[in-house]
Amino acid sequence: MSVGIIGLLIIAAVLLVIAAVAVVVVVAVRASSRATPIAPRNDLAARVRWLKTSGRTEQAIHLVCGETGMDQMAATRFVESL
Structure with missing residues:
Protein backbone atom coordinates (compact mmCIF):
# COMPACT_ATOMS: atom_id res chain seq x y z
CA MET A 1 0.00 0.00 0.00
CA THR A 36 0.70 34.46 42.46
CA PRO A 37 -2.11 33.64 44.86
CA ILE A 38 -4.34 36.49 45.96
CA ALA A 39 -3.39 37.78 49.37
CA PRO A 40 -5.99 37.62 52.12
CA ARG A 41 -7.30 41.06 53.10
CA ASN A 42 -8.33 41.05 56.76
CA ASP A 43 -6.58 38.47 58.91
CA LEU A 44 -3.03 39.50 59.85
CA ALA A 45 -1.87 35.93 60.43
CA ALA A 46 -3.24 34.85 57.03
CA ARG A 47 -1.51 37.74 55.28
CA VAL A 48 1.75 36.93 57.08
CA ARG A 49 1.49 33.24 56.10
CA TRP A 50 0.84 34.25 52.48
CA LEU A 51 3.89 36.54 52.42
CA LYS A 52 6.02 33.87 54.07
CA THR A 53 5.00 31.14 51.59
CA SER A 54 5.65 33.60 48.75
CA GLY A 55 9.25 33.94 49.95
CA ARG A 56 8.70 37.45 51.30
CA THR A 57 9.52 36.90 54.97
CA GLU A 58 11.08 40.35 55.44
CA GLN A 59 7.89 41.98 54.19
CA ALA A 60 5.89 39.80 56.56
CA ILE A 61 8.01 40.99 59.49
CA HIS A 62 7.62 44.61 58.40
CA LEU A 63 3.85 44.13 58.12
CA VAL A 64 3.65 42.72 61.66
CA CYS A 65 5.70 45.64 63.01
CA GLY A 66 3.45 48.16 61.28
CA GLU A 67 0.17 46.52 62.20
CA THR A 68 0.91 45.65 65.82
CA GLY A 69 3.64 48.02 66.98
CA MET A 70 5.91 45.07 67.83
CA ASP A 71 9.64 45.59 67.62
CA GLN A 72 11.51 43.73 64.88
CA MET A 73 12.68 40.90 67.15
CA ALA A 74 9.18 40.17 68.45
CA ALA A 75 7.71 40.43 64.96
CA THR A 76 10.36 38.02 63.66
CA ARG A 77 9.48 35.49 66.34
CA PHE A 78 5.79 35.88 65.50
CA VAL A 79 6.38 35.35 61.76
CA GLU A 80 8.62 32.34 62.40
CA SER A 81 5.96 30.79 64.66
CA LEU A 82 3.41 30.73 61.83
Missing part, protein backbone atom coordinates in the same frame (compact mmCIF):
# COMPACT_ATOMS: atom_id res chain seq x y z
CA SER A 2 1.47 3.29 -1.07
CA VAL A 3 0.83 6.63 0.59
CA GLY A 4 0.76 9.44 -1.93
CA ILE A 5 1.94 13.00 -1.52
CA ILE A 6 -1.52 14.06 -0.31
CA GLY A 7 -1.44 11.38 2.38
CA LEU A 8 1.97 12.52 3.55
CA LEU A 9 0.77 16.13 3.70
CA ILE A 10 -2.24 15.10 5.75
CA ILE A 11 -0.06 13.12 8.16
CA ALA A 12 2.34 16.07 8.47
CA ALA A 13 -0.55 18.47 9.14
CA VAL A 14 -1.99 16.20 11.84
CA LEU A 15 1.41 15.90 13.53
CA LEU A 16 1.83 19.68 13.38
CA VAL A 17 -1.54 20.22 15.05
CA ILE A 18 -0.68 17.69 17.78
CA ALA A 19 2.65 19.43 18.41
CA ALA A 20 0.94 22.85 18.57
CA VAL A 21 -1.60 21.57 21.10
CA ALA A 22 1.21 20.09 23.21
CA VAL A 23 3.06 23.43 23.21
CA VAL A 24 -0.08 25.29 24.27
CA VAL A 25 -0.67 22.84 27.12
CA VAL A 26 2.92 23.12 28.36
CA VAL A 27 2.81 26.93 28.27
CA ALA A 28 -0.53 26.98 30.11
CA VAL A 29 0.71 24.63 32.83
CA ARG A 30 3.88 26.65 33.37
CA ALA A 31 1.93 29.92 33.50
CA SER A 32 -0.55 28.58 36.04
CA SER A 33 2.21 27.24 38.28
CA ARG A 34 3.78 30.72 38.45
CA ALA A 35 0.54 32.51 39.22
Whole structure:
Protein backbone atom coordinates (compact mmCIF):
# COMPACT_ATOMS: atom_id res chain seq x y z
CA MET A 1 0.00 0.00 0.00
CA SER A 2 1.47 3.29 -1.07
CA VAL A 3 0.83 6.63 0.59
CA GLY A 4 0.76 9.44 -1.93
CA ILE A 5 1.94 13.00 -1.52
CA ILE A 6 -1.52 14.06 -0.31
CA GLY A 7 -1.44 11.38 2.38
CA LEU A 8 1.97 12.52 3.55
CA LEU A 9 0.77 16.13 3.70
CA ILE A 10 -2.24 15.10 5.75
CA ILE A 11 -0.06 13.12 8.16
CA ALA A 12 2.34 16.07 8.47
CA ALA A 13 -0.55 18.47 9.14
CA VAL A 14 -1.99 16.20 11.84
CA LEU A 15 1.41 15.90 13.53
CA LEU A 16 1.83 19.68 13.38
CA VAL A 17 -1.54 20.22 15.05
CA ILE A 18 -0.68 17.69 17.78
CA ALA A 19 2.65 19.43 18.41
CA ALA A 20 0.94 22.85 18.57
CA VAL A 21 -1.60 21.57 21.10
CA ALA A 22 1.21 20.09 23.21
CA VAL A 23 3.06 23.43 23.21
CA VAL A 24 -0.08 25.29 24.27
CA VAL A 25 -0.67 22.84 27.12
CA VAL A 26 2.92 23.12 28.36
CA VAL A 27 2.81 26.93 28.27
CA ALA A 28 -0.53 26.98 30.11
CA VAL A 29 0.71 24.63 32.83
CA ARG A 30 3.88 26.65 33.37
CA ALA A 31 1.93 29.92 33.50
CA SER A 32 -0.55 28.58 36.04
CA SER A 33 2.21 27.24 38.28
CA ARG A 34 3.78 30.72 38.45
CA ALA A 35 0.54 32.51 39.22
CA THR A 36 0.70 34.46 42.46
CA PRO A 37 -2.11 33.64 44.86
CA ILE A 38 -4.34 36.49 45.96
CA ALA A 39 -3.39 37.78 49.37
CA PRO A 40 -5.99 37.62 52.12
CA ARG A 41 -7.30 41.06 53.10
CA ASN A 42 -8.33 41.05 56.76
CA ASP A 43 -6.58 38.47 58.91
CA LEU A 44 -3.03 39.50 59.85
CA ALA A 45 -1.87 35.93 60.43
CA ALA A 46 -3.24 34.85 57.03
CA ARG A 47 -1.51 37.74 55.28
CA VAL A 48 1.75 36.93 57.08
CA ARG A 49 1.49 33.24 56.10
CA TRP A 50 0.84 34.25 52.48
CA LEU A 51 3.89 36.54 52.42
CA LYS A 52 6.02 33.87 54.07
CA THR A 53 5.00 31.14 51.59
CA SER A 54 5.65 33.60 48.75
CA GLY A 55 9.25 33.94 49.95
CA ARG A 56 8.70 37.45 51.30
CA THR A 57 9.52 36.90 54.97
CA GLU A 58 11.08 40.35 55.44
CA GLN A 59 7.89 41.98 54.19
CA ALA A 60 5.89 39.80 56.56
CA ILE A 61 8.01 40.99 59.49
CA HIS A 62 7.62 44.61 58.40
CA LEU A 63 3.85 44.13 58.12
CA VAL A 64 3.65 42.72 61.66
CA CYS A 65 5.70 45.64 63.01
CA GLY A 66 3.45 48.16 61.28
CA GLU A 67 0.17 46.52 62.20
CA THR A 68 0.91 45.65 65.82
CA GLY A 69 3.64 48.02 66.98
CA MET A 70 5.91 45.07 67.83
CA ASP A 71 9.64 45.59 67.62
CA GLN A 72 11.51 43.73 64.88
CA MET A 73 12.68 40.90 67.15
CA ALA A 74 9.18 40.17 68.45
CA ALA A 75 7.71 40.43 64.96
CA THR A 76 10.36 38.02 63.66
CA ARG A 77 9.48 35.49 66.34
CA PHE A 78 5.79 35.88 65.50
CA VAL A 79 6.38 35.35 61.76
CA GLU A 80 8.62 32.34 62.40
CA SER A 81 5.96 30.79 64.66
CA LEU A 82 3.41 30.73 61.83
